[in-house]
Amino acid sequence: MAALGVVLLVVSACLLAPFYAHDIAHVDAFSSNLNGQIRLNGKWVSVLQANTQGLGLGVTPIGPTWHFSNYFLGADNQGRDVFTRLLYGGRATLLIGTTSAVICCLVAAVLGLAAGYFGGVIDWIISRVFDIVWAFPIYLLAISLSVILLTSGLNVGPIHIGAGSLLLPIIIIAAVFVPYVGRPLRGIVLSLKEREFVQAAIGSGASDWHIITREILPNVAPTIIVFLPLMVAFDMLTESALSFLSIGVQPPSASWGTIIQDGLGLLYTRPWVAIAPGLGLVLTAGALNVLGDGFRDAFDPKAKLRGSI
Amino acid sequence: MLRNQTMKSVGASLAALALSTLGVVSVLPGSPAGASSTYQSQHAGGTLKLLASTAGGTLDPQVNYTLQYWQLYQASYDGLVSFQKVSGAASFQVVPDLAVAMPKVTNAGKTYTFVLRKGIKFSNGKPVTVNDVLSSFQRLFKVSNPNSGSWYNVIVGGPACVTTPATCTLKGGVVLNAATNTITVKLLHPDAEFLDQLAVPFGSVLPASAPTKDSGSTPIPGTGAYQFKSYSPNTGIVMTRNPYFKVWSAAAQPQGYPNEIDMTFGATVESEVTAVQNGQADWVFDPLPADRLQQLSTKFAKQLNIHSLTADWYLPMNTNLAPFNNLKARQALNYAIDKNAAIKLFGGKLLAQPTCTILPPGFPGYVQSCAYNKGGSASYAGPDLAKAKALVAASGTKGTAVAIVVQNDPVNSAVGQYVQSVLNSIGYKATVKSLSANIQFTYIQNTKNKVQISLTQWYQDYPAASDFLKVLLSCAEFHPASDNSINIAGFCNKPLDTKMNTAETRELVNPTGANALWGQIDQQMMSKYAPWVPLFNPKQIDFISSRVGNYQFSRQFYMYVDQLWVK
Numbered sequence: 118m119a120a121l122g123v124v125l126l127v128v129s130a131c132l133l134a135p136f137y138a139h140d141i142a143h144v145d146a147f148s149s150n151l152n153g154q155i156r157l158n159g160k161w162v163s164v165l166q167a168n169t170q171g172l173g174l175g176v177t178p179i180g181p182t183w184h185f186s187n188y189f190l191g192a193d194n195q196g197r198d199v200f201t202r203l204l205y206g207g208r209a210t211l212l213i214g215t216t217s218a219v220i221c222c223l224v225a226a227v228l229g230l231a232a233g234y235f236g237g238v239i240d241w242i243i244s245r246v247f248d249i250v251w252a253f254p255i256y257l258l259a260i261s262l263s264v265i266l267l268t269s270g271l272n273v274g275p276i277h278i279g280a281g282s283l284l285l286p287i288i289i290i291a292a293v294f295v296p297y298v299g300r301p302l303r304g305i306v307l308s309l310k311e312r313e314f315v316q317a318a319i320g321s322g323a324s325d326w327h328i329i330t331r332e333i334l335p336n337v338a339p340t341i342i343v344f345l346p347l348m349v350a351f352d353m354l355t356e357s358a359l360s361f362l363s364i365g366v367q368p369p370s371a372s373w374g375t376i377i378q379d380g381l382g383l384l385y386t387r388p389w390v391a392i393a394p395g396l397g398l399v400l401t402a403g404a405l406n407v408l409g410d411g412f413r414d415a416f417d418p419k420a421k422l423r424g425s426i
Numbered sequence: 427m428l429r430n431q432t433m434k435s436v437g438a439s440l441a442a443l444a445l446s447t448l449g450v451v452s453v454l455p456g457s458p459a460g461a462s463s464t465y466q467s468q469h470a471g472g473t474l475k476l477l478a479s480t481a482g483g484t485l486d487p488q489v490n491y492t493l494q495y496w497q498l499y500q501a502s503y504d505g506l507v508s509f510q511k512v513s514g515a516a517s518f519q520v521v522p523d524l525a526v527a528m529p530k531v532t533n534a535g536k537t538y539t540f541v542l543r544k545g546i547k548f549s550n551g552k553p554v555t556v557n558d559v560l561s562s563f564q565r566l567f568k569v570s571n572p573n574s575g576s577w578y579n580v581i582v583g584g585p586a587c588v589t590t591p592a593t594c595t596l597k598g599g600v601v602l603n604a605a606t607n608t609i610t611v612k613l614l615h616p617d618a619e620f621l622d623q624l625a626v627p628f629g630s631v632l633p634a635s636a637p638t639k640d641s642g643s644t645p646i647p648g649t650g651a652y653q654f655k656s657y658s659p660n661t662g663i664v665m666t667r668n669p670y671f672k673v674w675s676a677a678a679q680p681q682g683y684p685n686e687i688d689m690t691f692g693a694t695v696e697s698e699v700t701a702v703q704n705g706q707a708d709w710v711f712d713p714l715p716a717d718r719l720q721q722l723s724t725k726f727a728k729q730l731n732i733h734s735l736t737a738d739w740y741l742p743m744n745t746n747l748a749p750f751n752n753l754k755a756r757q758a759l760n761y762a763i764d765k766n767a768a769i770k771l772f773g774g775k776l777l778a779q780p781t782c783t784i785l786p787p788g789f790p791g792y793v794q795s796c797a798y799n800k801g802g803s804a805s806y807a808g809p810d811l812a813k814a815k816a817l818v819a820a821s822g823t824k825g826t827a828v829a830i831v832v833q834n835d836p837v838n839s840a841v842g843q844y845v846q847s848v849l850n851s852i853g854y855k856a857t858v859k860s861l862s863a864n865i866q867f868t869y870i871q872n873t874k875n876k877v878q879i880s881l882t883q884w885y886q887d888y889p890a891a892s893d894f895l896k897v898l899l900s901c902a903e904f905h906p907a908s909d910n911s912i913n914i915a916g917f918c919n920k921p922l923d924t925k926m927n928t929a930e931t932r933e934l935v936n937p938t939g940a941n942a943l944w945g946q947i948d949q950q951m952m953s954k955y956a957p958w959v960p961l962f963n964p965k966q967i968d969f970i971s972s973r974v975g976n977y978q979f980s981r982q983f984y985m986y987v988d989q990l991w992v993k
């Protein structure tokens with residue numbers, strides 16, 4: 118329950134990003150604010166502060182003010198409010214992670230069911246595709262796809278997705294993880310197919326559609342539900358990695374990965390810019406993993422029993 | 427040139443050349459003052475440890491076009507002439523190096539006669555002969571020197587060598603007389619910058635036995651105070667003293683101080699800075715990280731050396747592609763960009779100065795002016811967003827999608843994001859495309875990539891106005907569908923081209939008049955056509971370890987590596 122609470126808290130906070138930006142902090146999270154000033158302790162202070170000591174080299178963004186409505190976590194090198202971007206970034210990261218995980222699990226379920234149930238040529242083709250995708254290191258594949266698609270966008274027949282669209286990282290991340298879900302599902306279907314209740318349905322002349330949807334899918338569904346939060350966590354981490362490498366979410370949009378990248382150049386002077394989204398990732402991914410374990414225990418009490426022996 | 431790719435000079439050499447053209451033998455004797463006018467032998471010895479995050483490519487001095495190695499070549503290779511090894515503006519002066527004196531220029535500026543010094547040996551012990559000089563000229567074409575088709579093809583026989591490098595002889599173009607030890611170079615037409623082009627590392631004299639292809643990581647013997655002992659692009663470079671070197675001109679090739687110079691590759695810039703702070707290394711080649719500047723300028727101020735550079739950071743706008751094929755759109759962006767804001771992203775006002783012109787301050791022809799400016803003063807006073815928005819509206823380009831292509835390092839990316847924000851604020855739909863520094867420079871040159879606007883830099887090869895205006899904005903430098911089209915804006919204006927040719931010709935006889943004309947061209951280019959948004963002129967920061975002494979800075983090739991003391 119605690120894990121579910123953490124996830125809900127993070128999601129709620131991120132959903133409130135526009136409200137926080139417009140009505141509390143009064144900032145624009147996506148425009149450069151290099152000459153911006155804020156009122157702090159009765160004084161006007163520049164969000165980018167020129168060094169006045171020594172030779173006077175360097176310009177440093179303002180650090181955390183710890184005032185909730187006023188550059189709470191300080192500014193990044195564009196003079197933008199880090200906390201506001203953190204909330205917006207969380208929205209993007211959660212949106213991409215969740216959507217891609219749902220797409221991934223749906224596609225993997227269809228392919229796993231088809232391969233496991235029908236067998237033969239269909240199984241051979243789907244399994245070989247899984248093998249080929251699995252043969253690539255996951256990040257290398259995601260990076261390669263991102264570099265290609267982010268340069269020119271995706272243009273397949275009537276489908277046109279622009280280079281800066283969030284749909285691109287969603288599709289890329291969903292695609293590369295399909296074999297990781299699809300293969301175990303195929304194995305489960307293969308096993309279920311030999312069980313008495315499925316054989317009985319086949320023997321009674323039930324249609325394939327009926328057997329898949331009524332006999333097999335209900336037995337596979339708990340596994341898919343257990344996979345889902347784990348894949349959300351995986352996909353969030355992958356999205357952040359791609360965005361950190363500038364091949365995920367594109368500026369001025371924010372994700373936790375892009376904010377970590379922004380913070381990389383400020384590690385010595387403003388470490389919070391990188392630490393805050395890092396904490397967000399750890400907290401959310403950790404909670405999702407615990408949640409996934411909880412789902413597994415709920416759907417498969419025997420597994421819990423085996424784990425405790 | 428790009429800092430991590432290449433460099434182009436006029437100044438004092440023009441005066442000498444002008445005299446030469448008039449048939450006067452221009453002899454700049456020996457050395458007015460070397461990098462260290464009096465060699466202090468008590469400081470000789472030790473190992474100088476340099477750091478760079480990556481290697482700079484081939485070690486071949488006739489191929490490599492990076493500042494990283496050009497700095498090292500100063501101590502290891504010589505041409506017939508070279509830039510004077512002194513600090514300050516005098517470092518732009520071309521002086522005789524392997525030649526006894528500046529060449530005798532005859533035939534209305536088309537014939538240069540050099541007398542080769544005797545008794546000089548390569549680091550392999552073999553003497554330097556006129557045959558080595560001829561083979562080095564030929565080799566420029568055989569190894570496909572980056573500028574063989576634009577600089578050295580002015581030599582008689584050069585165009586044929588460009589077409590068929592393998593059979594290049596330069597017959598009739600470079601004539602030797604072994605008895606008098608003279609080399610006569612004949613040009614197709616007078617060229618005011620020929621000596622500057624010979625004074626850069628491409629003009630190095632190499633042994634006739636040097637391979638007629640890019641030597642890659644195999645060092646070629648040179649005549650300088652140091653030789654390249656080893657080179658591994660993965661680990662580093664080791665330079666040791668050239669056992670056959672004796673000073674013949676401290677102005678051209680002074681004796682160095684360290685016994686060994688090592689350049690190590692592979693560390694991150696952050697850890698390089700830490701290493702120099704801790705005294706584990708002596709110098710960092712790479713630009714210093716922005717988040718370390720404050721710490722360095724307070725705790726290590728004595729170890730920092732800051733110098734103005736003749737270089738531009740600028741935004742070339744594609745004058746053949748919407749929206750920037752519209753003059754008003756280009757002028758709008760010039761009004762909208764806050765150059766001082768961009769400087770904040772570069773490290774603050776002490777590290778760069780805003781510019782409105784193509785020629786950098788202090789350069790031949792430079793005249794301070796600012797066509798797009800709040801208030802209309804000659805010096806930059808800030809952006810005028812209202813004017814910018816009005817121009818965008820008047821241009822009919824509002825709402826156009828614009829992609830800005832930048833390098834993916836922190837500073838370039840940050841400036842790119844700022845420009846994106848400005849473009850959005852004046853009515854465009856802007857995106858940033860970040861590419862690796864290795865490919866961005868060629869990517870933005872190729873018209874096939876349909877780059878609308880990009881962020882790039884240009885550092886002089888030598889101090890000549892043509893190196894900025896003609897190289898970067900003439901019709902001849904625009905090559906559609908080529909990776910080698912340095913006129914990134916694709917700007918071509920015939921009347922301005924004619925004016926540039928006139929200025930270049932005038933350099934030979936009337937340098938002052940020529941510079942005045944270059945200044946007019948610069949202002950006309952920006953006020954009437956605005957193919958760029960000039961952002962700022964950067965400064966160089968050299969961070970050296972506390973044990974290092976005798977720091978000297980050349981405006982041509984930057985810090986003299988071999989003149990540093992480590993003892």
